[in-house]
Amino acid sequence: MKNFKFAYILPAIALFASCAKDNPNDLDELNGTDSSIKASNEEMVEVASPEPGPxxxxxxxxxxxxxxxxxxxxxxxxxxxxxxxxxxHEEVKLVYEKDEVPSGNKSVGRTSGRWPDNTVYYAIESGLDNKSRVYEAIKHWEANTNLKFVERTSQSSYIYFVTGSGCSSYVGRVGGRQNITLSSSCSTGNTIHEIGHAVGLWHEQSRVDRDQYITIHYDNIQSGREFNFHTYSAQGMDGDEFTSTLDFGSIMMYGAYSFSSNGKPTITTKNGGTYSVQRSRLSTGDKTGINNMYPYQGGETTTTPETYVNGEYYTIEGLTVLRFYNGWYYLGPYGMRAVELRNGIWYYK
Ligand SMILES: [Zn+2]
Known part of the structure; x- marks a missing residue:
């Protein structure tokens, strides 16, 4: 299992969203398979449902x-x-005391989310309309990354492209059947985006360093939508920080006017400008990040052992830990303490 490492001292990943649209007709504008980069400030955003839930x-x-x-x-x-x-619905422990017997908690934060052998299995609901957008999206992923997509035969873990009320996906390989939902409004580009989630990507603006690049304008956000700008420390998640800067061209990046209540931008660049987003293709940065997550596997299947650098943070089995003096340290509620990994579970030493 390969885990990604954080390049930053603070592992807090600030995630915020800018996804939802109330009017499903607006999503129709996003339809189509136009391969050109769309004009500026259009919101090309994916939502699981046109009607937000409680x-x-x-x-x-x-x-x-x-x-x-x-x-x-x-x-x-x-x-x-x-x-x-x-x-x-209750907090789950990520680190146990030295002699503590782990309870039967769910495996929160303990999945790696990667698809083994760079291979993603999938199936398509027979009734899904416009299947060509799925094939086109898969073709794009295969042409630009080391991933291959194989139609599922008997594999138990696979993506299922299925009709839904919007575009949605899980992040990373979940295990078992995991849906990517596609309404008729979801384009080929939206499908490329959702596959990005399924192979382990979060939204581009979730980067830990996003505040170096963008400003969030809370005054312009629709009332009641502020939660979408919630920050989240992505312990144990894959898909962050595989490139050196925030990539406005990423297919995982959201638009400047998302959730705007007043027609003014909710996200701007640091100098106050707006920016374009696109839903046509993986950007150069997307490809770099994905290829770091899923490196080319040559003819040999030997895996190189992970080498850990003292002084750097890594996320392993759901916990962000510091490598120091060839041991592991975790900054928890009781300060920095030495921890060790036994049978996939972290314990204080
Ligand atoms: Zn998304």
Whole structure:
């Protein structure tokens, strides 16, 4: 299992959303397979449902986050469906005391989310309309990354492209069947975006360093939508910080006017400007990040052992830990303490 490492001292990943649209007709503007980069300031955003659900708070990867309840699912940031196995209503321990016997908690934060052997299995609902957008999106992913997509035969873990009320996906490989929902409004570009979630990407503006690049204008956000700009410390999640800067061209980046109440931007660059987003293709930065997550695997299947650098942070089995003096340290509620990994579970030493 390969885990990503944080390049930053503070592991807090600030995630915020800018996904939802109330009017489903607006999403129709996003339809089509136009391969050109769309004009500036158009919102090309994905939502699980045109009608937002009631907001509730759950624990995910050890943290309390606001989510919408949509169709029996917990949806985070508009189009990210949280795996039920990773959601609890009570806080879950990520580190146990030395001699403590772990309780039967769910495996919160303990999935790596990667697809083994760079291979993503999938199936398509027979009734899904415009299947060509799925094939086009897969073709794009295969042409630009080391991932290959194989139609599922008997594999138990696979993506299922299915009709839904909007565009949505889980983040990373969840285990078992995991839906990517596509309404008729979801374009090929939206499908490329949702596949990005399914292979492990969060939204581009979730980067830990996003505040170096963008400003959020809370005064312009629709009342009641502020929760979508909630910040989230992404313990144990894959898909962050694989490139050196925030990439406005990323297919995972959201628009400057998302959730605007007054026609003014909710997100701007640091100098106050707006920016264009696109839903046509993986950007150069997207490709770089994905290829770091899923490196080319040559003819040999030997895996190189992970080398850990003292002084750097890594996220392993759901916990962000510091490598120091060839041991592991975790900054928890009781300060920095030495921890060790036994059978996939972290314990204080
Ligand atoms: Zn998304």
């Amino acid at each position: 907001v509730t708070e759950v624990f995910y990867a050890g943290q309390k986050i606001p989510v919408e309840e949509v169709g029996g699912n917990y949806v985070y940031q508009g189009d990210i469906i949280l795996s039920p196995d990773m959601v609890t």
